[in-house]
Amino acid sequence: MKKMNKLTIFLIPIGIAVNFIGGQIALLLKLPLYLDSIGTITVGALCGGIPGALVGAITNVSISVTNPTSLAYIWLNIGFGLLAGYLSKKGVFKKLWKTVIAGFGFAIIGGGVGSMITILLFDGLGAGTTGMITGMLMTIGFSVQAGAFISELFADLLDKIPTLIIVFFILKSIPVRTLAKLPLGHVLIDMDKVQGASRKVA
Amino acid sequence: MDYEFINSFKKPQVQNNWFLDLNPLSKLNIILILAIIPIVVKRWEVSVVIILFYFLIAAASSRLKQFSKVYVRLALLIGSLLFIMRAMFIPGEDVLMKIGFLTITQEGVDHGLQFATLVVAICGALVLYSVATQARDLMLVLEKKGVPHTATYVILSSLQSIIDLGNMSKLIMESQKARGIETEGKVTNRIKSFFPILGPLFLGAISNSEEKAIAMDARAFYAPGKNTHLRELRPVSLSEKSVLILINLVFVGFIVWRVVG
Numbered sequence: 001m002k003k004m005n006k007l008t009i010f011l012i013p014i015g016i017a018v019n020f021i022g023g024q025i026a027l028l029l030k031l032p033l034y035l036d037s038i039g040t041i042t043v044g045a046l047c048g049g050i051p052g053a054l055v056g057a058i059t060n061v062s063i064s065v066t067n068p069t070s071l072a073y074i075w076l077n078i079g080f081g082l083l084a085g086y087l088s089k090k091g092v093f094k095k096l097w098k099t100v101i102a103g104f105g106f107a108i109i110g111g112g113v114g115s116m117i118t119i120l121l122f123d124g125l126g127a128g129t130t131g132m133i134t135g136m137l138m139t140i141g142f143s144v145q146a147g148a149f150i151s152e153l154f155a156d157l158l159d160k161i162p163t164l165i166i167v168f169f170i171l172k173s174i175p176v177r178t179l180a181k182l183p184l185g186h187v188l189i190d191m192d193k194v195q196g197a198s199r200k201v202a
Numbered sequence: 203m204d205y206e207f208i209n210s211f212k213k214p215q216v217q218n219n220w221f222l223d224l225n226p227l228s229k230l231n232i233i234l235i236l237a238i239i240p241i242v243v244k245r246w247e248v249s250v251v252i253i254l255f256y257f258l259i260a261a262a263s264s265r266l267k268q269f270s271k272v273y274v275r276l277a278l279l280i281g282s283l284l285f286i287m288r289a290m291f292i293p294g295e296d297v298l299m300k301i302g303f304l305t306i307t308q309e310g311v312d313h314g315l316q317f318a319t320l321v322v323a324i325c326g327a328l329v330l331y332s333v334a335t336q337a338r339d340l341m342l343v344l345e346k347k348g349v350p351h352t353a354t355y356v357i358l359s360s361l362q363s364i365i366d367l368g369n370m371s372k373l374i375m376e377s378q379k380a381r382g383i384e385t386e387g388k389v390t391n392r393i394k395s396f397f398p399i400l401g402p403l404f405l406g407a408i409s410n411s412e413e414k415a416i417a418m419d420a421r422a423f424y425a426p427g428k429n430t431h432l433r434e435l436r437p438v439s440l441s442e443k444s445v446l447i448l449i450n451l452v453f454v455g456f457i458v459w460r461v462v463g
Contacts, residue, residue: 014367016364017363025375029392031389031392042404071328166397
């Protein structure tokens with residue numbers, strides 16, 4: 001943690017708080033989405049995979065005080081952070097269509113790893129709506145594994161694509177002078193725009 | 203001048219309760235043992251006993267109100283969901299009743315009861331620990347054990363940010379409503395209103411954190427020297443240590459007896 005960018009240390013708490021508040025606003029607006037990993041993915045995209053993973057890990061540990069089953073799913077949020085850092089390095093978050101496609105990557109982590117955890121710890125029947133869908137699929141004739149994977153992949157896809165669209169627009173709205181101070185800011189700065197602006201000034 | 207308040211910082215700050223004043227790591231040790239017992243034994247009767255024991259500890263440390271406020275709702279919600287799901291969907295031979303396409307079996311009910319009480323018992327350990335320990339005390343102990351102060355700052359600061367940004371989000375929501383953004387009605391309207399609430403909140407917080415980083419730098423946050431603390435923890439007494447070692451020995455013995463026997 002010693003060598004971490006100074007601004008990163010102060011952005012991690014913000015990311016954690018935004019994860020919380022995003023989920024709460026989604027509940028308040030009665031949206032059928034979780035939207036509780038916006039902070040993880042944004043910090044991952046701005047500061048790199050490790051800070052993103054830290055945001056995810058601390059978020060789930062703090063949520064566990066009011067909902068302890070979330071502690072089991074800590075690996076998901078860590079994975080989201082790492083993936084966001086990697087994709088950001090590749091410049092994925094500069095284009096909206098690339099960002100939307102990246103949603104499938106996040107959903108595969110969410111659905112694949114998530115259903116694996118549900119199967120290992122809760123025998124595939126988690127406490128929630130996805131558990132209900134899994135149960136329904138089981139009565140139709142799917143195995144527990146297939147049922148859990150299908151229901152969680154579907155739920156995550158529905159959640160991660162809107163999440164990533166929100167992240168994309170937030171990243172786009174961050175001023176260049178802030179981006180310049182962040183570890184991965186140089187990837188996200190739109191050079192044409194900056195040069196165009198400076199030419200206008202000149 | 204309030205000398206009593208000032209002098210209170212000269213000695214360890216205690217709450218005059220045997221459980222609350224235990225060292226945060228000793229508390230963690232005891233509560234972890236309580237959480238592991240039902241995992242090892244795998245009987246619903248044991249889980250229920252452990253759950254009742256949590257309430258006993260909470261009452262003894264005069265935290266019963268806070269503990270039951272969070273825990274009762276959580277236990278009923280998670281417990282009943284896990285139980286109903288297993289009772290409905292787990293196949294078995296001994297059919298109790300049939301409702302439509304669902305068959306409720308004795309195996310499902312047994313398994314559901316065992317699993318639901320187990321999860322509720324583990325959840326109880328976490329809730330009890332969070333009620334009985336202040337986060338800053340735990341962080342202080344961790345810092346004394348060698349965790350860097352930037353790490354403990356991040357954790358304490360996130361807990362504070364959650365409260366601050368939560369208040370901020372309410373404020374922004376009210377102002378956006380006043381400006382005519384619809385937060386009720388159709389799903390599309392509600393989705394559209396998400397961004398004008400979260401956007402200003404997040405962007406404002408990011409620019410705030412920039413200022414905070416400069417302010418903290420000016421206050422020697424990154425200075426390499428050793429930190430001093432305003433708060434002190436009571437030193438761990440010999441009796442606390444010996445009782446803890448005894449509990450751990452009994453626990454290890456119990457595990458060995460269960461595995462071998």
